Amino acid sequence: xxxxxxxxxxxxxxxxxxxxxxxxxxxxxxxxxxxxxxxxxxxxxxxxxxxxxxxxxxxxxxxxxxxxxxxxxxxxxxxxxxxxxxxxxxxxxxxxxxxxxxxxxxxxxxxxxxxxxxxxxxxxxxxxxxxxxxxxxxxxxxxxxxxxxxxxxxxxxxxxxxxxxxxxxxxxxxxxxxxxxxxxxxxxxxxxxxxxxxxxxxxxxxxxxxxxxxxxxxxxxxxxxxxxxxxxxxxxxxxxxxxxxxxxxxxxxxxxxxxxxxxxxxxxxxxxxxxxxxxxxxxxx
Amino acid sequence: xxxxxxxxxxxxxxxxxxxxxxxxxxxxxxxxxxxxxxxxxxxxxxxxxxxxxxxxxxxxxxxxxxxxxxxxxxxxxxxxxxxxxxxxxxxxxxxxxxxxxxxxxxxxxxxxxxxxxxxxxxxxxxxxxxxxxxxxxxxxxxxxxxxxxxxxxxxxxxxxxxxxxxxxxxxxxxxxxxxxxxxxxxxxxxxxxxxxxxxxxxxxxxxxxxxxxxxxxxxxxxxxxxxxxxxxxxxxxxxxxxxxxxxxxxxxxxxxxxxxxxxxxxxxxxxxxxxxx
Amino acid sequence: xxxxxxxxxxxxxxxxxxxxxxxxxxxxxxxxxxxxxxxxxxxxxxxxxxxxxxxxxxxxxxxxxxxxxxxxxxxxxxxxxxxxxxxxxxxxxxxxxxxxxxxxxxxxxxxxxxxxxxxxxxxxxxxxxxxxxxxxxxxxxxxxxxxxxxxxxxxxxxxxxxxxxxxxxxxxxxxxxxxxxxxxxxxxxxxxxxxxxxxxxxxxxxxxxxxxxxxxxxxxxxxxxxxxxxxxxxxxxxxxxxxxxxxxxxxxxxxxxxxxxxxxxxxxxxxxxxxxxxxxxxxxxxxxxxxxxxxxxxxxxxxxxxxxxxxxxxxxxxxxxxxxxxxxxx
Numbered sequence: 001x002x003x004x005x006x007x008x009x010x011x012x013x014x015x016x017x018x019x020x021x022x023x024x025x026x027x028x029x030x031x032x033x034x035x036x037x038x039x040x041x042x043x044x045x046x047x048x049x050x051x052x053x054x055x056x057x058x059x060x061x062x063x064x065x066x067x068x069x070x071x072x073x074x075x076x077x078x079x080x081x082x083x084x085x086x087x088x089x090x091x092x093x094x095x096x097x098x099x100x101x102x103x104x105x106x107x108x109x110x111x112x113x114x115x116x117x118x119x120x121x122x123x124x125x126x127x128x129x130x131x132x133x134x135x136x137x138x139x140x141x142x143x144x145x146x147x148x149x150x151x152x153x154x155x156x157x158x159x160x161x162x163x164x165x166x167x168x169x170x171x172x173x174x175x176x177x178x179x180x181x182x183x184x185x186x187x188x189x190x191x192x193x194x195x196x197x198x199x200x201x202x203x204x205x206x207x208x209x210x211x212x213x214x215x216x217x218x219x220x221x222x223x224x225x226x227x228x229x230x231x232x233x234x235x236x237x238x239x240x241x242x243x244x245x246x247x248x249x250x251x252x253x254x255x256x257x258x259x260x261x262x263x264x265x266x267x268x269x270x271x272x273x274x275x276x277x278x279x280x281x282x283x284x285x
Numbered sequence: 286x287x288x289x290x291x292x293x294x295x296x297x298x299x300x301x302x303x304x305x306x307x308x309x310x311x312x313x314x315x316x317x318x319x320x321x322x323x324x325x326x327x328x329x330x331x332x333x334x335x336x337x338x339x340x341x342x343x344x345x346x347x348x349x350x351x352x353x354x355x356x357x358x359x360x361x362x363x364x365x366x367x368x369x370x371x372x373x374x375x376x377x378x379x380x381x382x383x384x385x386x387x388x389x390x391x392x393x394x395x396x397x398x399x400x401x402x403x404x405x406x407x408x409x410x411x412x413x414x415x416x417x418x419x420x421x422x423x424x425x426x427x428x429x430x431x432x433x434x435x436x437x438x439x440x441x442x443x444x445x446x447x448x449x450x451x452x453x454x455x456x457x458x459x460x461x462x463x464x465x466x467x468x469x470x471x472x473x474x475x476x477x478x479x480x481x482x483x484x485x486x487x488x489x490x491x492x493x494x495x496x497x498x499x500x501x502x503x504x505x506x507x508x509x510x511x512x513x514x515x516x517x518x519x520x521x522x523x524x525x526x527x528x529x530x531x532x533x534x535x536x537x538x539x540x541x542x543x544x545x546x547x548x549x550x551x552x553x554x555x556x557x558x559x560x561x562x
Numbered sequence: 563x564x565x566x567x568x569x570x571x572x573x574x575x576x577x578x579x580x581x582x583x584x585x586x587x588x589x590x591x592x593x594x595x596x597x598x599x600x601x602x603x604x605x606x607x608x609x610x611x612x613x614x615x616x617x618x619x620x621x622x623x624x625x626x627x628x629x630x631x632x633x634x635x636x637x638x639x640x641x642x643x644x645x646x647x648x649x650x651x652x653x654x655x656x657x658x659x660x661x662x663x664x665x666x667x668x669x670x671x672x673x674x675x676x677x678x679x680x681x682x683x684x685x686x687x688x689x690x691x692x693x694x695x696x697x698x699x700x701x702x703x704x705x706x707x708x709x710x711x712x713x714x715x716x717x718x719x720x721x722x723x724x725x726x727x728x729x730x731x732x733x734x735x736x737x738x739x740x741x742x743x744x745x746x747x748x749x750x751x752x753x754x755x756x757x758x759x760x761x762x763x764x765x766x767x768x769x770x771x772x773x774x775x776x777x778x779x780x781x782x783x784x785x786x787x788x789x790x791x792x793x794x795x796x797x798x799x800x801x802x803x804x805x806x807x808x809x810x811x812x813x814x815x816x817x818x819x820x821x822x823x824x825x826x827x828x829x830x831x832x833x834x835x836x837x838x839x840x841x842x843x844x845x846x847x848x849x850x851x852x853x854x855x856x857x858x859x860x861x862x863x864x865x866x867x868x869x870x871x872x873x874x875x876x877x878x879x880x881x882x883x884x885x886x887x888x889x890x891x892x
Contacts, residue, residue, distance in 0.1 A: 017378050017462060018472030024379075026371035027387070030364075034439045035394055038405035041415050045408050084314055091311040095304050103312065105555050109319050111494065112547035112554075114501025116521040117540045120528065121322040124329065127764045131325065144764070145749045156318060188303065217398035219504035220521065227749035227760075228707070230889065237400040241508070242752070244404065245628040245710045247652065253408065256401045263396040267389060270396075411635035421636070424813075429637040511637040513587060513622045526623075529755040530595055531783060533763060 042260070045253040057254040065231045066239040067258065073147050073235070074215035077154035081211045085162025086204065092163075093170040110159045118156055119224030126152065126225065145227030150235060153222045154215035161214065162207035169203040170196075202276055209270040213263060326544050329537035341527075341538035346515045350523035351542060356431070357519065358499045361438045365495045366488065369446025374480075376447075377454035378462075395444045402440045403508025406433060429511030434519065437505040442495045449491030450484050457483055490557050497550045501543060583616035584609070584819040586811075589639035591626045591646075591712060591802075592753040593776045597839045598643070604835060605826045609819065617819055625753040626712035633658060633807060640811045640820045643804045643827075645773070646712035648871050650805050663805040671804055673827035674841040677797040677861060678713075678720040679774035681761070681781060684788035688768045692794045693724040696769065697742040704767035706750060706757045708885060713754035717771045718885065719874070720798035723867045727796055741888040762787070773800065778840025778855060799863040802841070 046054065057063060092104050110118065125132045126143040136143060143149045173196065181191045219237045226233040234242075236259055243251035331338055341347065372391055376384060394402065408414050410427040420427060427433045461483070465475045481488075503521040510517045518526060520543055527536035590598060602619040609617045622629065622637070630649040633639045634656045642659075644650055650671075653659040664671045682690050688701055696703050708714040718740065725739035726732070751757045754772050761770035762784050770777070774793070781789045804824050811817045826832045833845035837852035849856075868874045878884045 017459060017466070017475075019374060019476070020379050023371040023375040024381075026368060027375050027391075030368040030371075030443070031387075031390060034436065034443055035390065038402065038409045038440065039393070041409035042401070042405045044415065084311075084318075087307060088311050088315070091308050095308055097308055099312075101555075103315060105551055106315055106319050108551055108554060109323065109547060112497045112501075112550040113323070114503060114521050114543050114547070116503040116524055117326065117501070117543050118322065120524060120536065120540060121326050123764075125322060125325055127766075129765045131321070145766075156322070159318065213396040217396065217401075219398055219400045228752060229748075229750055230707075230709075237398040237504070240400060240404060242707075242710055244407070244508075245625060245631060245752075247627070247631055249408075249413075252404055256404045259401055260397055263398075264393070267392060267396045271389065407635055413634065417636070426636065426638070428635055429632065511622055511632055512624055513620050513637075516620055529592070529753070529759060531755075531759065531762070531780075 039260070042253060042256055045249065046257045049250050049254060053250065054254055054257075057251055058258050062230055062234075063236075063239065063251075063255060063258075066234050066236045066255075069147065069150065069232070069234065070216055070236040073150040074154055074212050076147070076151040077158060077215045078208055078212045080151070080155045081158055081162050082204065082208055084159070085207060085211075086166060086200070088163045089166040089170055089200075093167060107160050107163050110157050115157050115218065115220035116224070119153055119221035122153055122156060122221065123149070123225040144225055145229065145233060147233060149225040149227070150222050150233055153225050154218050157218050157221050158211040158214040161211040162204065165203045165207035165210070166200050169200050173199050202273065205273045206270060209266055209273060213266045213270070216259070216262065216266070323544055326537055326540050330534065330541045332537075333534045337534055338538050338541075341532070341535035342542065344535070346518070347520075347523055347527075347535070347539050349515045350518050350520045350539070353431075353434075353518070354500055354520040357435055357438055358496050360435050361442060361499045362492055362496050364439060365442055365446050366492055368443065369450055369491055369495075370484075370488070372447045373450040373454050373484075377451055378459055391447055392444050394440050394442075395448075399437070399441050399502060399505030400508065402437055403505040406437055406440070406505075406509055428509050429513070429517060431517075433509040434506050434517065437509050438499050438502050441502050441505050442498045445495035445498060446488065446491035449487045449494070453484050453487040454480075486557055486560055490554060493550055493553050493557070497547065500546060583618060584816065585618045585620070585814075586640040586816050586820055586823060587620045587622065587638055588641050588643055588823070589622045589629045589633060589637060590643045591629070592623055592755045593713065593758070593773065593779075594643065594645075595621075595623050595755070596779060597775075597836070597841070600835050600839065601827070601832060604831060605823055608826065608831070609822060612822075619823070623755075625706075625710050627710060633810075638810050638814070639807045640814060640816045641804065641806055641824055643802065643824075644712070645800065645802050646715065647801060647803050648875060649712065650803050651871070653805070653807065658807050658809045659805050660808050664803070666806070667804060667824060668828055669844060670801065672801040673804060673824070673832070674802050674836045674843050676773040676775045676800050676802065676841055677859060678717045678771055678794075678800065679777050679797065679859075680792040680794065681770040681772070681777040682790050682792055683768060684790065686790050686792070690769050690792060693721055693739075693743075693796075694728075696721075696771075697739060697746060701746055701769065702748050702767040703743065703746045703769050703771060704749065704757050704761045705747065705771040706754050707752055708750075708879075708889070710752045711754055713772055713776075714750075714757075715879070716773070716798055716800045719864065719868065719878075720794075720796075722878075723798055723862050724794070724796050726867065727862070737884060737888055744888055762789070774842070774856075775840040793857045793859050796860045796862065798867075799861040 049057070088107065092100060123144055124130050126136070126149060127133045128137045133143065141148075143152060177195050178191050181195050186194070217237065219235070222235055223238055226235065226238075228234050228238055236255055240252045240255040240259070243255060376388060407428065409416055410420060410433065411417050412421060427436070461479050462475050465479050470478070501521060502519070503525075506519055507522060507525075510519070510522055512518060512522060512526065514526070520539060524536050524539045524543070527539060588598060598619075598621055602621070606617050606619065609615065622639070626644045626646045626649045629642070629644070630652050633642065633653060642650060642653065650659060650663060654661050654663060660666065667673065680690060682688070689695065690701070695701065705717045706714040708718045721740050721743050722736050725736035729735040748766060749760055751760055754776060757770060757772060758776060758780055760766050762780055770780075777791045781791050804827065806817065806820045806824065811820045827836070830845055830847060833843040833848040834851065837843050837848040837855065840855050842856055843849060864871060864874065868878075876883065
């Protein structure tokens with residue numbers, strides 16, 4: 001899944017082409033019925049609660065703890081994915097080695113594999129009697145039922161984002177700048193820092209935002225491994241479900257709306273970054 | 286492992302140690318985080334032997350879950366393709382006020398938790414929801430039945446086809462289509478003869494991703510399914526159910542079907558990419 | 563071509579009612595999975611013998627409160643078999659269940675009962691015999707989240723009742739005790755069965771607290787692991803109330819079979835299956851046959867110790883009430 005978006009040079013005609021009415025109609029109907037109507041139901045529920053009560057629920061200690069955990073774990077997962085993603089993109093683009101294509105194909109597994117299956121496998125692997133847990137627990141590292149488990153599940157499900165956004169940029173990057181730097185005697189790390197990194201940075205930022213947004217929303221994989229301890233390993237979307245199960249519709253709606261707002265803000269940031277990244281690429285390429 | 290520099294990418298002067306270390310690290314991390322979890326699923330599924338595995342897979346409830354999951358995918362993917370093409374066409378080929386807003390709206394489901402989608406649907410179609418009383422009066426069952434599962438899956442997967450098709454349509458521009466129109470082709474002919482062949486791989490790729498997501502959807506569906514055994518349990522829910530039935534081998538056996546599907550998706554995608562390139 | 567398919571579909575849907583068999587949906591609590599898997603075929607056979615009609619019984623299991631909420635949202639349950647009176651009261655408040663549902667069947671509409679009991683690891687290495695032993699340092703206790711699980715609410719109340727009994731009714735001491743108990747819990751799963759998985763499959767914790775019925779079933783299921791059932795000196799009488807979801811049953815025309823289904827739980831055959839699954843029953847013959855399943859225990863009940871469910875709801879489970887206080891300060 002690439003995050004490519006509108007090239008600034010896209011040619012649009014002024015309705016010379018047919019089908020505006022039909023396609024616009026289909027788009028708006030689908031969007032309206034499937035996406036907007038349900039979201040409006042949520043917003044109406046939120047409005048019903050009133051700002052004072054809304055604020056009280058959103059800032060209740062347990063809600064805050066859940067939001068904080070979700071954000072922290074998502075940040076941890078994203079840091080891991082940024083490092084792993086750049087490493088993978090670099091290795092896949094710049095080196096030729098046996099099994100490169102296979103490695104390239106493997107990257108997409110987390111998108112294809114249902115998250116519940118991923119959660120099931122990860123929780124069994126990291127459990128005290130699992131393959132990884134048996135190694136880690138004697139060393140005093142516990143993953144299941146801790147924030148590390150939450151972060152691991154989030155990291156798994158968003159692995160491809162950074163790789164897939166950085167990869168094409170690296171492919172387009174003309175190696176002659178690096179060659180030039182190298183001829184001038186620059187250290188390889190300096191070359192990476194001064195030449196390569198600035199070029200991939202906008203794409204990396206986009207990948208990071210996407211990865212972070214996905215981590216915030218992840219549910220299936222996390223609940224298997226998290227242990228769901230209030231104030232410790234309870235993610236925000238699970239708290240929303242728990243509130244529902246306690247017949248607390250207002251609580252659930254407030255948490256859901258808060259997550260929706262965070263997601264929209266991230267979406268806006270991602271769009272701005274994408275626009276900038278494209279402008280940057282337009283300049284260098 | 287021999288390291289061969291990609292043409293023009295590596296200067297021969299540089300030490301080979303760094304590339305080897307980097308490749309080693311990339312391969313090791315991918316093994317730990319991607320390959321082993323997948324291998325683990327198969328190892329657990331077959332731990333009790335082939336016979337137990339086939340027994341678990343062929344249990345009526347699991348079979349029904351497979352059927353239901355496929356049914357949902359078969360309904361959702363074509364609708365999503367139609368929506369994806371229409372949305373990409375309208376955004377790529379026309380300029381109109383609110384175009385950017387429309388794009389953002391289309392992308393909403395991609396960035397919010399499916400759980401929230403489930404909650405939204407509950408608040409809309411639930412007995413106590415906005416449309417609940419109306420549905421009840423007309424005896425229409427949406428939640429805890431196939432329509433609810435399909436709708437939530439449509440919500441979650443809605444941006445997938447559009448995201449793949451749009452960049453391609455924009456990159457290709459509309460000259461060919463305009464030319465065809467000038468030559469007297471009808472709108473429908475232009476679409477079938479010019480547009481569709483141009484976008485077909487992106488379309489197929491988007492459809493595959495949409496299908497994979499539809500099949501694997503868990504959070505949103507879990508809110509609206511009602512978990513009736515052999516009735517409204519999709520495969521991911523069935524995995525969860527078997528796990529809590531203390532039938533761990535059965536749970537992993539059901540998981541292998543989804544893992545295999547994921548692998549098929551990957552192979553399809555790889556083939557598609559080589560065709561596109 | 564199309565019209566022929568259409569015609570066939572109409573013919574099928576018309577033929578439907580003639581061939582129709584009875585069908586009910588039993589929405590139930592989390593750990594009752596194996597129980598109803600055993601009961602349903604027996605009931606179907608009896609129904610067939612009595613009426614000559616076939617019956618399909620669909621099952622849905624989950625946390626009792628979650629299930630009740632789903633029914634309120636439109637899940638088409640004909641009957642509910644829950645582990646918590648309050649969850650049926652919610653349905654009654656929502657107009658789906660007759661307000662006098664507790665009088666519709668015997669024993670306050672509770673055909674069987676159980677109690678929170680313990681399951682410990684092989685040879686009981688931590689020497690856990692009673693509630694006191696659970697608050698000792700270094701003992702890990704596993705039970706689900708009392709906010710979402712009826713099972714765990716009984717555990718919480720039983721521990722509270724035990725502490726009240728041991729401390730001559732001192733509320734402060736009882737709360738301290740429960741707080742200490744909560745502090746020893748490494749993980750709160752959402753439902754009873756998830757806790758069982760945590761204890762038995764993932765190997766976490768020294769003791770699992772859940773319904774006695776579940777401890778019996780698990781000890782049997784995982785015989786190779788040698789789990790030991792432990793019955794505390796005092797525990798809480800846990801009702802398992804049942805009701806017909808009148809509104810749904812009326813619409814589906816399943817009132818008759820629904821009533822027969824719930825009656826079956828009271829009948830000697832039903833009671834026997836229940837006792838075999840480690841649920842305590844009222845039928846004398848079943849009691850005698852499975853006496854070995856049920857050790858002696860002093861049982862107190864909700865009304866005597868806590869003044870009934872309404873009071874429990876406001877004093878213990880409401881937002882910011884006692885449960886929240888002991889749950890938060892761990």
